[in-house]
Amino acid sequence: MLGACSSDEGSGGLGFGFGNEDAVEQGDLRSTIPYEVELVGIDAQESDLLSALEAVSTARRLQSRPTASRAGLQRRAEDDIERFQAVLRSNGFYDGQITFDIQEKPVVPQSGNENTELSENADAGDATSDTANGAASEDAVSPADTPTPLVLTYNIDTGAPYLISSVDLVIVRPDETIERPATDEELVRTRLQIGQRATAQPIILAEQYGVDVLKDQGYPLVKSTKRTVMADTARKTISIKYAFETGPAANFGAVTVNGAEQVDQDFIAGYRSWDPGEQYSPEEVRTTRRDLAQTNLFDSVIVKVAGPVGENGEIPVEINVVERKMRSIGGGLDFSTAEGPGGNAFWEHRNLFGAGERLRLGMDVSSLEQGVSAEFKKPQFLERKQSFVADAHAKNNDTDAYKGSTIDSFVGIERPLGENWSASLGVTAEYSDLTGSDSPNEEFYLAGLRGILRHDNTDNPLDPTKGTRFEINVSPYMGLTDQDTGFTSVSLAGSQYLSVDKDGDYVFAARARTGTIIGEERGSLPSNKRYYSGGGGSIRGYEYQKVGPLDDDHDPLGGRSVLEVGFEFRARVTESFGIVPFVEGGNVYARSEPEDISLLWAAGLGFRYYTAVGPLRFDVALPLDKRDNVDDDFQLYISLGQAF
Template identity: 65%
Template sequence: MNRGKRYSRKSRLRGIGVVSVLLMGSAVSGCSGDGVLSEFGFGKDSDSAAQDVLGVQIPYQVKIEGIDPQEEKLINALREVSTSIRLQSRPTPSLAGLERRAEDDVERFETVLRAFGFYDGQVAFNIRKAEPDDPTISDDENGGDGDDVVSATSEPAAGAPAGGEQPDPVDLIYQVDVKQPYLLSEVKFSIVRPDHTTKREATDEELERSNLHLGQRAAADPIILAEQYAVDIMRDRGYPLVEAGKRTVIANTTEKTISVTYELITGAQANFGKVNVKGAESVDEDFIAGYRSWKPGQKYSPEEVKTTRRDLAQSNLFDSVIVKPVGPVAENGEIPVEIEVHERKHRTIGGGVDFSTADGPGANAFWENRNLFGAGERLRLGIEGSGQSQGLEAAFRKPQFLKRRQALVADASAKSYSTDAYDGELVESFVGIERKFGDYWSVTLGPTAEYSDLTGADSPNEQFYLGGLRGVLRRDSTDNPLDPTEGNRLEFNLSPYTSLSGPSAQFTSVSFNGSQYFAFDEDGDYVLAGRGRAGMIIGEDRSDLPANKRFYSGGGGSVRGYEYQKVGPIDEDGDPLGGRSVLEAGIEFRARLTESFGIVPFIEGGNVFEASDPEDLDLLWAAGLGFRYYTAVGPLRFDVAVPLDKRDNVDDDFQIYLSLGQAF
């Protein structure tokens, strides 16, 4: 076989520095001993993929050799820009056409190499007869030496068998020599202020915030992204109108290093000025402006702008919120801020259903107005009915009460209960102040009052009139209220009570609830979730406590596998007695197998104790398997659980639960 042509292409810019088109968005400058970096574009697709009249095509495979397999991103980038790979399903009618594709790829590949910091990288290619798929076939049987380089003739199907048969397949092999990578040796800022310009090296803090460090490979992406980080740094320093100017990149071909200078045109430093509101219809503009997290005249900070936007978005009053400075900076050094909102509907009607084998079906409905008086006041009225309770409830919340991030909250309910633990009527009310602090924390404090007329096991069976104080400390860093995949929820509750009339009772209830969520993947399809609960009552014996103020455990929101309130002490009739302390723990693994379906194996344990400080902390355990059907609102939950510590004549063989949302 005739020895064909081997094509080799060297970098056109050896001896002077080169840089990727991805690196260069601006002109660059050079200096003695350094190379001036030029811009590069992608080559055009030079092959028309036209087929000859006889329809002869040369099938081929593409191989990229010479790159460390650990450079997965580089290899993938080369394959993504390759013309020969993109058009592989449309083979050329001649080797010359395939060669043109390869020549185009050489330019593309060298551009990618520069983008990854290999500025001296070289690419060559050759075309060889393909290796036989069957290693038992000899070279003679396969038509000759498979290592021969194929002739690059321009004749269609050169060397093809007679009679219109298709030619043998070939391998297009790219040999990539990445050479020594260039390293980042210097990062400078050229800060152009209205009255003067300062040129200096970036500080260690600025490098860290820009996600750069000296000595790293001088790849394009981090160098380009660092420019926006540099702009953000100047905004944090009170320059709201800062812009990126000319970016200069210089290569030292002797030292194999890259130096970058970012030009930052700051404009004037500014303080927060007047707040203007656009788009408000039924929501009061002054109320919206009151969400600003900064004080008048405070130095401009993008973090404060971000906080204000987040708080407005979480108010549930708007479909969209934009908070931005609108220049120019006034003579007094202040810059106006514009808050543009698009209101959403403020009234909602909804409801839900649930079911368990022990409690039977349940349903609830509600009506809500989130802008009752024009300043984000939320009123929610609800009704519920099940085999355990029936009644009405109401909740009111006035945000921005007296000061920012503070709300006036109130709730009340009037219900009739019929459970194994107690029967009768209960009316409760609460008014308090909720104060948020930090990103995830809140505290609620206020007086509470209630009236109860309940009959239960080991109960005084008398009417109680209680007054007290409710104090709640909460943390919620979860990402979804109905289906959390990361973060945690913590709640500490301290509530002292005293009798206002009727039987004498003075006691304090203390409880702690917590849950934690760990996602094993970025999409949150596999989540390990755990929960715990502990509580105690100090001040009265169990028999002197109102039945509804005791602790109970068991059921769909507690220890699944046991009936509602049935975990803990029971009387001779099998009715729950409740207790003065409680301990619960549970863990489950949530696996979303498809877009709509998932499974959840779980195990839970708990118990209620008569004493506030029990000596024996044995728990009753249960295990089960849940199924989830994911909807736009949240997951539909179907759980089956069995008691592992089943008590004769008390516990059923299994329990079934159906509701919306995860168990915790």
């Protein structure tokens, strides 16, 4: 502490600072000695070590404040020796030797002609000038007055690095003390390996990892007490001994909720992932905190044990929350040359009855469809993490494939099935009154089941850079007024994202979709239940629903099976802009299985402007299999979020 707080050169005289060299102005070259610093002897592969040495060097740090004497520079170097020794030890070099040397920097002589000319000028002109003015200027600095720069060279011999030879644990429990070597599993958990270099950071971090290991065994109040590191200079090894006091083992006790004002406390406590009386586990604490944070009801969630272990062997748990605003509104705009301008708006309440019930009302308007929707979700329904879901949609349709109105509704259960998997199952009822090219003025009343299995481990819903999405949808329908009507729709869709670099600026993305309808011929199916392809959400470059069978007027008929594929390379060129070349292909078939695998292909180039909520997308696509009198030369698409 004293060394760090004192000046580098000290003070002279009687101690009043008259001799303090730091008081000399830096610009006075007659009072300070500039110097350079060199570190030699470090292996070229030890670049991190060299950077650490330079970072702690006092001589390097104060190089812009030259010393007033060689002795001052020597004191800086002596101070660095201790700092360098600490850095070497922290990097596993316990036998390092450091010396330093201070020499004058070699002066490069000037050419003889220049010296002669200067000498002649000095003899003739300067002498006359001094005589004329009566005296030479005292502020003039001659080469003889300028001190010769110094070179401070540190010679560093690191020696052989020390290796970890053993890791032992001293575990003090309320009823016993155990001293033993760490198991292979414990070494993995603490990120240590026998034989690795004995650097400081992994050794220090391993102590906290050891605390986590014991917490996983049911000791919520465990703490580390003493870490002992012994060096064997003969074998060049380090032995480490960690000591822990576990405190009593505990089970989960009562849960207290703090900070809840609008959200029901029992609802919040119901998010605990453990059963009452279950052995304490920090993983369950983390799971509960994560699940509560994902409800979008809170700005902050803290889950922690509170207080000592009770006589019953249970430890209480506190859940501290800060609620967020429960209502929100939003909307968006999009445009494509095939579908024209479109927009959507929504209003959402995330805590309708005080237990996280979410109600979302929406409206979508475009030249092809106009509709309203309502979605309701009640979490923690009957079981933890199980939700009751219901939705309804009413639309007016005016597409080339069909015109008229549709109403559909769904009521069911949604729940997770392991990590990144979820499923929903329920009943649906639908009404349609549509006019199509091969189904004029037909009404359908349908009832059915809907089962969906999903997998999603992507990192961003609007702009994923890694992970996979996968969905299987099976929906059997039957007619309510026409008992002979019955069919089953099965579809599979998925996408894959692979980042080329660690920052996710360059991403390969691919998608595929296939589907089939079993049980009815195409002419007996409601027009809106058939498969269609083409447009911004499927195959860019072709008009909306125009890929597949067409009638004599080039209007789409739809089909009983579909196949689509797409590939993109997403390159984020700058922080705000990116380009996306893409290729997509697909087709729709009249039968429930494709007659062949012939696809209509399209290619294009997209531009992205990255915003806080997601990328703004602008795509230009060309049909590679352009059909006469059917397809345009190109299509444009503008919307928010990636294409898939």
